[in-house]
Amino acid sequence: LDRAAQTLCYVLSNRIIFYEAIRVRQPGLPKLAIPPRIADGEAAYKHFQRRFQQAVEATGDYEPLFHPQEQKDWAGPLIFRSPGALDAWRAVLRSVEGYNLRTVPHDVVGKIFQRLISPEERHKFGQHFTHEDVVDVINAFCIRRPDAVVLDPSCGSGSFLVRAYHRKAWLSEQPSAAPGEGRYHKSHQELLQEIFGCDIALFPAHLATLNLAARQIEKEENYPLIARRNFFDVDRGQPFCQVPGARVGKHREMRDVPVPEFHAIVGNPPYVRQELIPRRDQRAPVSQTKEYLQQLVSDAWPGLELSGRSDLHCYFWPAACRFLRDNGHFGFLTSSSWLDVEYGFPLQAWILCHFKLIAIIESTDEPWFEAARVKTCATILQRCRDEAKRMDNKVRFVRLKKPLAEILGERPNGDESARQRAADELRKLIEGTSKDYSDENLRIIVKSQRDLWDEGVAAARVIEGRKHAQPEMVSDGHRQRMSDYGGGKWGRYLRAPDFFFEIMREFGRQFVKLGEIAEVRSGVRSGCDGFFMPHDVTQWALSECPDPLSFKSRFGCRRDEVAACKLKIVKAGDGSVHPIESEYLAPEVHSLMVIDRPV
Numbered sequence: 252l253d254r255a256a257q258t259l260c261y262v263l264s265n266r267i268i269f270y271e272a273i274r275v276r277q278p279g280l281p282k283l284a285i286p287p288r289i290a291d292g293e294a295a296y297k298h299f300q301r302r303f304q305q306a307v308e309a310t311g312d313y314e315p316l317f318h319p320q321e322q323k324d325w326a327g328p329l330i331f332r333s334p335g336a337l338d339a340w341r342a343v344l345r346s347v348e349g350y351n352l353r354t355v356p357h358d359v360v361g362k363i364f365q366r367l368i369s370p371e372e373r374h375k376f377g378q379h380f381t382h383e384d385v386v387d388v389i390n391a392f393c394i395r396r397p398d399a400v401v402l403d404p405s406c407g408s409g410s411f412l413v414r415a416y417h418r419k420a421w422l423s424e425q426p427s428a429a430p431g432e433g434r435y436h437k438s439h440q441e442l443l444q445e446i447f448g449c450d451i452a453l454f455p456a457h458l459a460t461l462n463l464a465a466r467q468i469e470k471e472e473n474y475p476l477i478a479r480r481n482f483f484d485v486d487r488g489q490p491f492c493q494v495p496g497a498r499v500g501k502h503r504e505m506r507d508v509p510v511p512e513f514h515a516i517v518g519n520p521p522y523v524r525q526e527l528i529p530r531r532d533q534r535a536p537v538s539q540t541k542e543y544l545q546q547l548v549s550d551a552w553p554g555l556e557l558s559g560r561s562d563l564h565c566y567f568w569p570a571a572c573r574f575l576r577d578n579g580h581f582g583f584l585t586s587s588s589w590l591d592v593e594y595g596f597p598l599q600a601w602i603l604c605h606f607k608l609i610a611i612i613e614s615t616d617e618p619w620f621e622a623a624r625v626k627t628c629a630t631i632l633q634r635c636r637d638e639a640k641r642m643d644n645k646v647r648f649v650r651l652k653k654p655l656a657e658i659l660g661e662r663p664n665g666d667e668s669a670r671q672r673a674a675d676e677l678r679k680l681i682e683g684t685s686k687d688y689s690d691e692n693l694r695i696i697v698k699s700q701r702d703l704w705d706e707g708v709a710a711a712r713v714i715e716g717r718k719h720a721q722p723e724m725v726s727d728g729h730r731q732r733m734s735d736y737g738g739g740k741w742g743r744y745l746r747a748p749d750f751f752f753e754i755m756r757e758f759g760r761q762f763v764k765l766g767e768i769a770e771v772r773s774g775v776r777s778g779c780d781g782f783f784m785p786h787d788v789t790q791w792a793l794s795e796c797p798d799p800l801s802f803k804s805r806f807g808c809r810r811d812e813v814a815a816c817k818l819k820i821v822k823a824g825d826g827s828v829h830p831i832e833s834e835y836l837a838p839e840v841h842s843l844m845v846i847d848r849p850v
Contacts, residue, residue, distance in 0.1 A: 258454045259330045263299070264343070265461055266317055270306055271347055272465075277309045282348065285341050292331030295340070381407075381519045381584060383670075384655040385619050385629060386414045389517055391674035392609065392631045393580035397423035397437055398445065399514035404482040404571045406448030409459030411517045412475075416442050416466055421671045439467035447491060447513070449478040476508055483547060483570055484538050485510060512576040519584040522625065523563035525594070544570075554733040555601045558594040565589060565598055572605075572634070581606070581632040586625045587613060587742065596707070596738030603704050604733055606632040607644040610681055613745045614651040628745070642701040647681050648744035650694045658692045687752065696744045696752065703739055711737025713766030781824015784839060788828060789813060792820040806830055 267283055274280045283302055289295050303317035331337055390411065394401060397419050403411045423437040443463060450456040456479035463475035478485070478492035485491060487510050496506030529535035531542045541559060548555055548569040557565055564585045575581060589595030590611070602608055609631040619627045635641050651658060659677060662669040681695060688695045715737070743751070755762075765771060777783045793814060796802040802810035808830035812818045818830045 256330060261454055262457055263330060265457065266299075266303060267344065267347060269461060269465075270303065270317075271350075273306055273310060277306070280306060280309055283344050285337060285344065289337070292328040292336065295331040295337055296328040381410045382619060382655075383410070383414060384659060385584060386410050386517075387418070387670055387674040388612070388655065388659075388677060389582035389584060389629050389631070390414055390418050390515075391671070391678040393515040393517050393582040394418050394422070395580070396514065397425075400445045400447070400511050401515045401517065402447045402449075402513045402571065402574065403518040404449050404485075404516065404567055405518055405520045406450050406459045406477065407455045407519070409448060409462040409477075411519070412446050412448045412459060413462050413466070415446055415515075415517065416463060417667055418671055419445065421667055439473070442466075443473070443475050447476045447478075447511075449480060449482045449485065449491075451479075451481045453479060481536070481538050483544060483566070485574075487574075510574060512579075513574050514576060514579050515581075516571045516575050516579070517582045518567075518571075520564040520567035522586050525560050525562055528563055552601060552605070554604075555597060557597050560594040561598075562586060562588070562594070565594065568598060569601060575634050577634050577636055579634050580609075581634070582629060584619060584627060584629050587628040587745075588625065590628070590742040590745070591740050593738065596736070597733065599703075599707065599739055599741070600733040600736035602632060603641070603700060603707070603736065605634065605636075607635045607641055608646045608700055608703070609633055609644075610647040610649055611741065611745065612649040612651065612681075614655065615746075616652060617654045642699070642704065644700040645685060646698045646700055646703060647684060648696040648698065648741070649681055650696075650745050651692070652694065653692050687756075689749070694749070698744065703741070704736065707736040707739045709737075709764070710739065710766070711735060713737075713764065713771060779824075784841065785821035785823045785829075785831075786841070787819055787836070788822045789820045792828070 270280075270283055274282075281302065283299075285295055285298065289298055307317055331340065394415055399419065401412070401415045401419070403409075403415075406412055419442055420437055446463065448456075448459050448463075450459065456477050460475045460477045463477070464473045467473065474494040476492055476494065480492075489510075490507035491510045492508050493505040494508060496504050525541075528541045528544070529539060531537070531540045533540070537543055544566040545557055545559070548557055548566060551573045552569050555569055557569075564583070568581075568583065572581060589598055611628055611630050613626065613628040619629075635644075659670075659673040662673055684695045684697060686697055688697075792802070792806055793810070796805055796810070799810045802808075802813075806813075806820055806828060808818050808820075813820060813830070816833055819833050819836055820828055821831055821836070822828050
């Protein structure tokens with residue numbers, strides 16, 4: 252309930268600032284003040300709605316942002332009902348009035364919206380701020396032309412979409428992009444009609460709409476194509492979203508926007524562990540259940556069967572690529588775990604069977620999310636139906652040794668051209684590398700896509716005991732089937748030390764895979780990591796309780812035995828602490844985030 256109330260406050264705050272930004276260009280609009288006669292929440296809410304309706308009528312625009320005619324909105328008035336709420340909102344309005352938004356650049360107004368919500372609250376809403384540098388690099392790989400139609404299926408506050416807006420505008424001004432002689436500058440309306448975003452949550456979708464509309468506040472027909480819905484419900488047979496169309500009286504009729512074929516799909520899908528994805532027998536909308544998601548991707552891509560242990564982001568890949576045109580590009584920033592774990596193997600097979608894997612980029616020097624809890628990587632794909640071209644493709648595994656900002660170099664604040672050129676230069680360096688390369692900024696390991704496929708097929712034969720089985724063949728000698736692929740440990744191409752590759756280049760032919768000379772099988776899976784993988788909190792316990800009596804009372808054992816390392820104090824997954832004999836414990840790695848060297 253508290254989070255819902257905060258969301259409503261954030262949304263109203265955004266509308267207030269947007270109203271004031273419009274008012275400096277529409278002097279006839281009245282100030283947003285709450286008259287003294289208004290003494291209850293219902294009246295205050297209706298007062299704001301009337302003002303927002305006036306803004307829509309004065310501009311002929313912005314109805315999707317203000318929603319002045321919302322029906323059955325029982326929650327809106329709640330933010331005015333608590334004692335002192337009206338006085339607090341009056342103070343907010345006086346504060347906003349003190350700023351001269353006429354002198355504020357449009358892009359700064361957009362940043363105001365983004366900063367209204369703190370990093371802590373963004374985390375609560377499931378939104379992670381993605382730094383513009385990594386967004387620009389992903390967009391540079393995926394958005395190659397000014398008329399590219401772009402989709403972010405989980406757009407959040409719109410980081411990828413806003414940067415896509417700027418990239419497309421910049422591309423349209425390049426001489427090579429001009430449809431005729433001279434340069435061609437795409438209008439604000441043209442750019443908005445080629446950028447699509449979707450988010451299931453109200454506030455992020457609202458924020459993305461505002462961030463895009465704020466690029467040119469004074470323009471008419473300012474309708475960002477943002478759908479506030481579950482992306483897994485999006486289908487070609489239904490409109491992607493609705494925007495105002497022809498004017499009828501004081502209002503506009505809503506116009507359906509169909510789902511197009513996209514040139515580029517980019518984004519940072521939500522990271523939700525598989526345990527938190529509801530099942531069909533739990534109380535949840537059907538289209539958010541694990542069974543529905545598995546069936547959706549299987550129907551869209553026959554042969555693809557994602558594991559029940561897949562994190563939520565894994566379903567976004569195939570679901571989004573249903574709408575990617577041939578030769579279109581795809582770029583996601585996600586957890587890196589799919590590179591090496593079993594639930595990622597079907598995703599690998601799907602990639603190799605339908606795409607050119609252009610590059611996988613990971614940084615060892617910086618997290619790409621604030622308060623990152625997992626390693627992240629950027630994956631770049633290109634849709635390709637030609638198996639021979641896929642097999643011959645060179646895959647670049649890129650390890651960044653420095654912060655991305657240092658690699659991109661100095662770019663004056665506000666110089667959009669410098670930002671785009673720097674991202675393009677890094678893209679060209681990566682794509683132009685045809686053999687292993689390393690310098691002080693990055694390391695690139697180059698593998699053919701055929702090698703990745705062959706390694707995965709060989710792994711399947713060894714693990715499943717099919718050493719003598721032959722994959723189905725066709726006349727050209729190749730026939731890819733996802734079921735033939737076992738899996739690959741792709742993370743080693745990003746994280747293995749240099750000497751590993753030196754040894755393999757020199758002596759690789761003399762090595763054999765362990766599975767070829769010994770039986771390889773899975774170890775014991777407890778299904779209860781919280782119990783079997785506790786955290787050692789011995790040092791914390793000793794410093795917390797220096798007194799022997801209080802130590803024994805709190806932890807159930809003698810302090811001197813713990814200090815002598817006969818016992819350890821461990822913290823289980825449920826947060827409880829327990830003493831256990833040291834001989835029964837062994838060190839283990841909880842997360843790759845704590846590893847900075849081979850172990």
